[in-house]
Amino acid sequence: MSGWGETVGRLAGGAATLLGLWGEPGAVHLAVLEGAPPLPLGGWGEGVARSAPPSPRPSPASGRGGVGVAGGATGATIRHLIRPCPDGHYPAISRVHPAALRLERTVRDLYGLDPIGLPDTRPWLAHGAHPTAYPFLPVEGADLHQVPVGPVHAGIIEPGHFRFTCDGETVVRLEQRLGYAHKGVEALLAGADLTVAARIAGRICGDSTVAYALAFARATEAACGAAPPPRAVWLRALAAELERLANHLGDVGGICNDAAFALMLAHCAVLREQVLRTASACFGHRLMMDAVVPGGMAVDLAEDGAARLGALVGDVRTRFARLVALYDGTASLQDRTVGTGIVTADLAARFGAGGYVGRASGRDFDARRSPGYPPYDRLAFDIPTRTEGDVNARVWIRIEEIKQSLRLVEQILDRLPSGPVRAALPEAAGEGIALVEGFRGDVLAWVRMDGDRVVRAHLRDPSWFQWPLLEAAAEGNIIADFPLCNKSFNCAYSGHDL
């Protein structure tokens, strides 16, 4: 635990970014990102893209002694600390760094470790015997009314509860209550056979199954000191970019649909379906579940895969360009998205929000570039950022990322090495940690291995640092714009609820 206090101080001062906080019986873990690009105080202006990778730094990722860190050689580093709690408590980090609050409530719920001085002592993931009795924050005021929504929503979405307090149509406060999809993932992973654990890891968050499987596999490989064959590394990136494409296409359509512009959803859903069908033809599964496994890939690219993907990229690029023009040229649609659901750059930086939520609010961070992992160090791609932080900015980040993913798929197909796609993992005991960029943001995976069994593992969804910002973004907007704000975040429920 050496350096714990100093690290917490750096978190509070903004010199480090919280990557994760999780527990095990008798100890609490903390992972932070050091040396991340600072907040762009002046901003880079609209839609400025920064090329990746940046100038390489000599120091590789550093970790606690004995922890293998799956990372590249550029930019930021991951620091992982373990603090034993023999008395069952530790000083709460959320006293000085609010982004840790829900994580600390969760560690208390799941492992009984008490954070001393916790600012909010209500349970978070544990609902207890009376799930309908939850002490929402008190509301006072003559003209205020409350609107409870969920956990069963009107659309086909995951379960969660939103408690709106409104003054007329204006949202004064949104309070979230999550945990409905809590499936005891960490308890299932503890002691599981590696093959079983990998299947569970790929089902923590179905829309990001490739990203989760990849994060888990990379953490496992770091723990064993193994490296997958080169072809597997490139195929993993191919699957990851297809997943990003499919999800971003679905989101752009979905956001516009929530502004009552169904035409965009109809067109984007067709493109998304084409991506999924191509993924199925290439890797044997529409969502590419269980394709990425510890040691490499479970499946090789189908024989006609490269030709199919080449055709897909050309088709999506042409048709999507027309849809972008449609979005850009429809004033009534932008009337809904511009200036709606603003996340300030300061909040995005303090919460270390990843993905489009962070990048739309000026946080220039992408795990593919920094800390970075192969093969992205050998691929050319831009990481778009904007500074407005509204729904419109989050749409544009996705639009730019779709273009970048198409570029990446082409490059990967061009340079795909031949050879085996899977190598046997050596049986070793150790710990590994990895950070992988999913479509939603950075997924953190930590695993402790013993032979072919997982002793304990933790996977942290990017939504942990995005959900709280949605509460902030909704404030002051009309309640009718909430679906629009929510879809522009598209946070994970299952991935968060573990």
Add this chain to the structure above:
Amino acid sequence: MFRTLLSGLRSPLAEPPVADPELAALGAQLDAAARRRLGRGLSIRAVDAGSCNGCELELHALSNAFYDLERFGLRFVASPRHADVLMVTGPVTWHMREALVRTYAATPDPKWVVAVGDCGVGCGVFAASPACVGSVAQVVPVDLTIPGCPPTPARLLAGLLALLGG
């Protein structure tokens, strides 16, 4: 915008509208069965009782131009009070149990429940979890199961057809 709208009218979005013959046959049977059984159509309410979101993505896909669920008289509705069918996904978590029971109670008779996906059918990889009650059938009566992780949209359509006894 008008150019995009017009081009959509001139040529279908997903060409051909029903690319796969299996799907075409399914659709025709489904249509006939839905009419025979219900006169007009079938209203479906999706309930996520703890799914990983994989099944939800494929339920969504049923509405895209390739599958276009509504042409068979099937549609997703926003409230269980408007629904004939509940399509329930996920291993039922203890935290969603009450919500699922209440949603079932809010659905008017006659009603059918479809357990969707390996988790809904048999709890999937989460079977050993103390945080999960179990499969959907352990919480509400189930009329039909559609396995798969997640089931493809074509498989979901085939399942709905079986429900209608087509």
